[in-house]
Structures are given as structure tokens and as C-alpha cells.
Amino acid sequence: MSNKVLETKGLSKYFYDPVKFEVLKSINMTINHGEFVSIVGKSGCGKSTLLYLLSTMDTDYEGQLFIHEELITGKLDKELAQIRNEKIGFVFQFHYLLSEYNVLKNVMLPGMKLNKLSEEEIEHNAMEHLRTLDMVDQALKMPNQLSGGQKQRVAIARALINNPLIIMGDEPTGNLDKKNSDLVFDIFNKLTIEKQQTLLIVTHDTDFAKRTNRTITMEDGKIIS
Amino acid sequence: MNFKLILNIALHLLRARLKQTIVAAVGVTFGIAMFITLVSFMNGMNDLLDGLMLNRTPHVRLYNEIKPSENQPISYAKKYKDNTNFISSVKPKDRGKAIYNCKSIIYALKQDKRIIDVAPKVTTPVFFNSGTIELSGVINGIDVLAEEKLFKISDYIIDGKVPDLLQNNSIIIGKGLANKMLLQKGDIIKVTTSKGNLSSLKVVGISQIGIADIDDAMSYTSLVTAQKLLGEPTNYITDIQVKTYDITTAPALAKEFKEKFDLDTIDYQTTNSQFETGSSIRSIISYAVGIVLLIVAGFGIYNILNMMIFEKMDSIAILKATGFSGNDVKWIFISLSLVIGLAGGLFGLLFGYILSSIVDIIPFNTAALPTIKTYPINYNPMFYIIGITFALITTFIAGLFPALKASKIDPVEIIRGK
Numbered sequence: 001m002s003n004k005v006l007e008t009k010g011l012s013k014y015f016y017d018p019v020k021f022e023v024l025k026s027i028n029m030t031i032n033h034g035e036f037v038s039i040v041g042k043s044g045c046g047k048s049t050l051l052y053l054l055s056t057m058d059t060d061y062e063g064q065l066f067i068h069e070e071l072i073t074g075k076l077d078k079e080l081a082q083i084r085n086e087k088i089g090f091v092f093q094f095h096y097l098l099s100e101y102n103v104l105k106n107v108m109l110p111g112m113k114l115n116k117l118s119e120e121e122i123e124h125n126a127m128e129h130l131r132t133l134d135m136v137d138q139a140l141k142m143p144n145q146l147s148g149g150q151k152q153r154v155a156i157a158r159a160l161i162n163n164p165l166i167i168m169g170d171e172p173t174g175n176l177d178k179k180n181s182d183l184v185f186d187i188f189n190k191l192t193i194e195k196q197q198t199l200l201i202v203t204h205d206t207d208f209a210k211r212t213n214r215t216i217t218m219e220d221g222k223i224i225s
Numbered sequence: 226m227n228f229k230l231i232l233n234i235a236l237h238l239l240r241a242r243l244k245q246t247i248v249a250a251v252g253v254t255f256g257i258a259m260f261i262t263l264v265s266f267m268n269g270m271n272d273l274l275d276g277l278m279l280n281r282t283p284h285v286r287l288y289n290e291i292k293p294s295e296n297q298p299i300s301y302a303k304k305y306k307d308n309t310n311f312i313s314s315v316k317p318k319d320r321g322k323a324i325y326n327c328k329s330i331i332y333a334l335k336q337d338k339r340i341i342d343v344a345p346k347v348t349t350p351v352f353f354n355s356g357t358i359e360l361s362g363v364i365n366g367i368d369v370l371a372e373e374k375l376f377k378i379s380d381y382i383i384d385g386k387v388p389d390l391l392q393n394n395s396i397i398i399g400k401g402l403a404n405k406m407l408l409q410k411g412d413i414i415k416v417t418t419s420k421g422n423l424s425s426l427k428v429v430g431i432s433q434i435g436i437a438d439i440d441d442a443m444s445y446t447s448l449v450t451a452q453k454l455l456g457e458p459t460n461y462i463t464d465i466q467v468k469t470y471d472i473t474t475a476p477a478l479a480k481e482f483k484e485k486f487d488l489d490t491i492d493y494q495t496t497n498s499q500f501e502t503g504s505s506i507r508s509i510i511s512y513a514v515g516i517v518l519l520i521v522a523g524f525g526i527y528n529i530l531n532m533m534i535f536e537k538m539d540s541i542a543i544l545k546a547t548g549f550s551g552n553d554v555k556w557i558f559i560s561l562s563l564v565i566g567l568a569g570g571l572f573g574l575l576f577g578y579i580l581s582s583i584v585d586i587i588p589f590n591t592a593a594l595p596t597i598k599t600y601p602i603n604y605n606p607m608f609y610i611i612g613i614t615f616a617l618i619t620t621f622i623a624g625l626f627p628a629l630k631a632s633k634i635d636p637v638e639i640i641r642g643k
Contacts, residue, residue: 081548
């Protein structure tokens with residue numbers, strides 16, 4: 001298998017409302033295995049839009065998207081859902097934990113969906129991830145009993161549960177204070193170093209971006225560096 | 226698809242909104258309970274009323290009708306064959322009311338596999354004498370055992386016993402008649418036939434059918450007594466009553482016997498067509514009410530699911546982001562709806578059963594039906610199967626539209642909107 005986790009060829013995206021507008025202009029980029037990449041740029045430069053195209057959730061684009069050398073463009077909703085489940089972990093600005101489930105179940109949910117391991121194994125893995133994130137004590141609490149930083153760590157554990165090819169983050173530290181931001185960065189950094197986890201994080205926090213392996217800067221729908 | 230996981234998510238969503246879930250389920254419960262009660266009651270009523278007629282009416286009756294000959298002498302004349310003939314003042318032909326060769330007809334009918342049994346009967350108009358007053362009435366000479374077997378006449382005997390009719394010169398008279406003539410069981414009644422024969426019969430019972438016209442005129446004796454009364458031999462039979470295993474074959478059988486035995490026949494359906502209409506209309510009404518109630522409950526479920534989807538946009542978005550397809554999300558909401566339908570429906574069946582049991586013990590005394598003491602209920606398990614099926618179908622449809630809406634939610638829009 002090649003080293004390329006993610007590759008785009010001539011990725012373009014238009015918004016039609018109120019007038020036709022090219023948000024992304026023929027983006028070509030590659031992300032290799034084990035890289036910790038951040039995308040920065042001003043508000044409205046298209047960085048989040050790019051991330052959602054790469055996440056396979058937004059399918060309305062021109063050009064081609066490859067994950068692990070496999071063409072993703074044009075696949076069915078069901079296949080895309082399967083790819084997201086298996087190969088991509090998400091951390092958003094908001095935690096999006098299900099309030100009906102406790103922390104442990106929230107982490108386990110994508111694993112249960114993948115349905116490759118038994119429930120006990122998934123539970124064991126989830127506890128391991130929570131342990132590395134120092135959240136084991138909170139495993140049986142409900143999400144509304146946690147602080148913002150803790151919720152975000154649970155969200156990271158959930159992203160890790162299926163050992164994804166790549167973790168994508170959309171402003172994962174956007175809602176957090178300095179201390180918690182650093183904590184989240186340290187977690188990401190540790191994942192890259194210890195587990196060669198590939199990470200792609202969209203952020204407007206330049207401090208955060210500077211500390212990553214590679215920074216992609218965007219302006220007006222184009223990658224400028 | 227992992228149905229266990231989907232059901233698990235659905236149940237957790239339900240538990241988070243327990244109150245609304247219960248309200249939705251109660252709607253279904255109410256609809257099903259009312260449906261079960263109504264249908265059970267209406268069908269109990271139908272059975273009762275049908276039984277009223279069905280038990281008393283033969284499926285096929287063979288008799289001689291008084292009517293003019295179809296072929297008048299002139300139609301046999303070759304000379305006028307091509308002419309159009311007008312005959313005025315045609316009179317009916319007296320073929321006698323007796324069925325010719327009745328013994329062999331009865332024997333033939335008894336051999337027929339489609340027929341439960343045959344009950345011969347002699348019907349004759351008579352006068353009941355009470356002092357100087359003469360009351361007109363009808364005597365039915367019946368084959369006591371066969372009549373009891375086929376038509377359960379003992380259900381309508383309010384005093385005395387049917388087998389007592391087997392005694393010589395005994396009679397069971399209608400309640401109206403007994404009241405008018407101040408007769409009781411054990412009294413003697415004088416009877417004059419249309420031919421002028423006078424005889425005394427002993428009253429061994431009083432019957433009440435519940436239709437005043439019949440109770441005022443009807444009486445039963447044994448076949449032999451009736452034949453003696455008329456001074457006729459033992460092969461004198463005016464009616465042959467037939468009961469079939471399958472009532473729907475009655476019209477066909479009636480037609481067949483008419484040709485085979487050269488007699489007039491009439492089938493149950495023709496005699497009682499108005500009863501059939503009544504029964505089916507009552508059924509339609511009860512089903513319609515039940516379905517309307519369920520549709521109302523369905524709208525309740527639709528509303529609650531729509532609200533739930535609106536509230537759970539975030540959850541739906543993250544489920545989709547983490548690998549649940551639109552189809553999975555759709556099934557989460559459909560199973561949510563079905564759980565409400567199943568739970569509400571099962572409770573509905575239970576309450577429906579309880580309600581109909583309560584109706585079953587409410588006293589219902591009517592002069593028309595001496596053997597009925599409470600409201601009739603039909604506990605046919607079919608109604609319960611129909612009920613739960615209805616509940617599941619309505620909740621499925623009610624859940625389908627919100628579920629389709631949920632499956633089409635674009636996670637990017639929700640997540641980016643934050």
C-alpha cells in the first residue's frame with residue numbers, strides 16, 4: 001500500500017446561493033501517512049469547505065478524491081458512510097456527543113456500527129482510549145456532567161475507536177480555553193508520534209498550526225503554501 | 226445493517242423523551258382498545274341477530290306453493306301455438322299443500338353429504354277456541370328431535386320442555402296467545418282446523434320468540450298430532466327444512482332441489498337478505514371508527530417524531546458523520562415509531578379485552594331474547610390480530626415520513642451551522 005492517505009485531483013466546489021461562486025479552485029493536495037497537517041486561512045477562504053469535501057460528507061464537487069488510492073468520487077451514500085465509519089475519525093468544534101448515552105457508549109457507538117469486533121472488545125478498546133486521554137474516571141458519566149474540555153476528549157476517543165486512517169478536525173480547539181487547547185494539541189501530537197496517526201486539522205489558531213508538521217495555508221479557494 | 230444497534234439507539238432516543246412517547250403510545254392504545262371493543266360488540270350483536278334468524282330459518286325450504294299453472298291448456302293446443310294468447314281470470318291450481326312422495330325425498334336428502342339434517346314439518350292454519358271467541362293461529366307440526374337439533378327451539382321455550390311434545394295431543398303455544406287466552410302450562414286448549422275438525426290439546430309449554438306477531442299466532446305440536454288434527458295420513462308433510470354445512474351453498478342447493486324434486490324451494494339468503502345487509506353495515510361502521518381512531522393516533526406519532534427529529538438534528542448529524550448511512554437513520558426512526566405502535570397496540574389489545582369483558586357483564590334484558598342476559602361479545606382472536614396489524618401499519622406509515630426526512634438531513638449543514 002502506498003503512503004498516500006488522501007489525495008485530491010482538481011477539486012472544485014461552487015456555491016450557488018445567492019450567485020454562482022467558486023469556493024474552491026482546482027485543489028490538488030496529498031496527505032501522507034503519519035503526517036500532522038493543519039489547514040489555516042482567513043474566514044471564508046474555503047478551508048472548512050475543503051475539509052467537508054475530504055470528509056466525504058459533502059459530495060457536491062468537481063474533480064476527484066482518493067482515500068488510500070481508492071477513488072471515492074461517485075460512490076453511493078451507503079458506501080461513503082461505511083468509509084467514514086471505518087477510515088475517518090471526526091472531531092468538530094462542538095463535541096456532538098449523544099446526550100442519551102454515557103461517555104463509554106458514546107465512544108463505542110462507531111465501533112458497534114462497524115460491527116467487526118465483539119461488544120466486549122470494543123468496550124475494552126474504548127476504555128484504553130479513554131485511559132490514554134485520562135478520562136477513565138468519567139467513563140460512566142453522562143455527557144452533560146462533563147466540562148467542555150472533557151467532552152472534547154471524549155469526542156477524540158470516539159474518533160479513535162475504529163483506528164481510523166485519518167482523523168479530521170474542524171476547529172477542534174475553537175471552543176476551548178488555552179489550557180484545554182494545549183491539552184488537545186498534546187493529545188494529537190502524541191498520537192502522531194506514538195501511533196503514526198495521520199491528522200488533518202482545520203484551524204484559525206496560528207499557534208496551534210505552527211506546532212504541526214505541515215501547514216497548508218489557503219486564500220480565496222486556493223492553496224498558497 | 227445492524228438492527229440490534231439501530232433498535233438500541235431508537236430505544237435510547239425514546240427513553241430520553243419518555244413522556245411524549247407515552248402520550249403517543251396512549252393514542253394508539255386508545256384507538257386499538259376502542260376498535261377491539263367496538264368490533265367485538267358489533268360482531269357479538271351480529272352473531273346474536275344472525276343466530277336469531279339463522280337458528281330458526283332453514284337454509285333451504287322445500288314446499289308446494291299455491292300458484293297458477295305455468296302452462297295453461299291453450300298453450301298445449303297446436304293450433305294456437307304461434308298466436309299470442311291472453312287468458313283472463315286465471316286461478317291458482319290446487320295441487321294440495323302436501324309434498325308428494327315426501328318420504329323418499331327426505332331419504333334422498335339425508336344421504337346428501339352437504340346436508341347436516343332434514344326436518345319435515347306440517348304447517349296449517351287453525352282457530353284456537355276460547356269460550357265463544359276464536360283466535361286464528363298457525364300450528365307447526367314438527368319432528369321434535371330433528372327440529373331441536375337444527376333450530377334449537379328450546380332456546381325460545383320460556384316454560385315447559387320441548388321433549389314433552391312427544392306425548393300425544395300436546396302443544397306448545399306462543400306467549401301472546403297464552404296471555405290472550407289466559408292459558409298456562411297444563412291447561413287444555415281447543416283447536417278447530419280449517420276443515421272443521423275440532424280437537425283438544427294439552428298445553429305443555431309456552432314459547433317466546435320476541436316478535437309479537439309470531440308469538441300471538443304460533444304454536445308447536447308433534448308431526449303426528451298435527452297429521453291427526455288434519456285427518457291426514459302419516460306421509461302428509463307440507464314443508465321439508467334443510468340445514469347445510471356451508472350456508473353459502475344454500476342458493477345453489479335450492480336451485481338443484483327445485484329441479485330434482487320438482488318442488489318450490491327458497492334459500493336462506495333470499496329469505497333474509499335484509500339481515501345480511503344489516504350485519505355488513507354494522508361491521509363496516511365498527512371498522513371505520515377503529516381506523517379513524519388509529520389515523521388520529523398516527524398523526525400524533527407523526528407530530529412527535531417530527532419534533533424529535535428537529536430536536537435531535539445534532540445527534541443525527543454525528544451519527545451520519547461517524548458512519549451511519551441515511552438508510553440506518555431512517556430505520557432508527559421507523560423502529561422508534563414501530564416500538565410506540567407495538568407497545569401501544571399490545572396495551573390496546575389488553576384494554577380492549579378488558580373493556581369488552583366489562584360490556585359482556587352489563588345486564589341486557591329484552592323481551593325479544595329470553596335467553597340473553599348480558600350484552601353479547603364476540604371474542605374472535607381474528608379481531609386482535611387485525612387490531613395489532615392496524616396498529617403496526619399506521620405507526621409504520623406515521624413514522625415513515627419523518628424518518629425519510631431524517632435520512633435526508635445533510636450533516637455538513639448542521640455541523641457547519643454551529
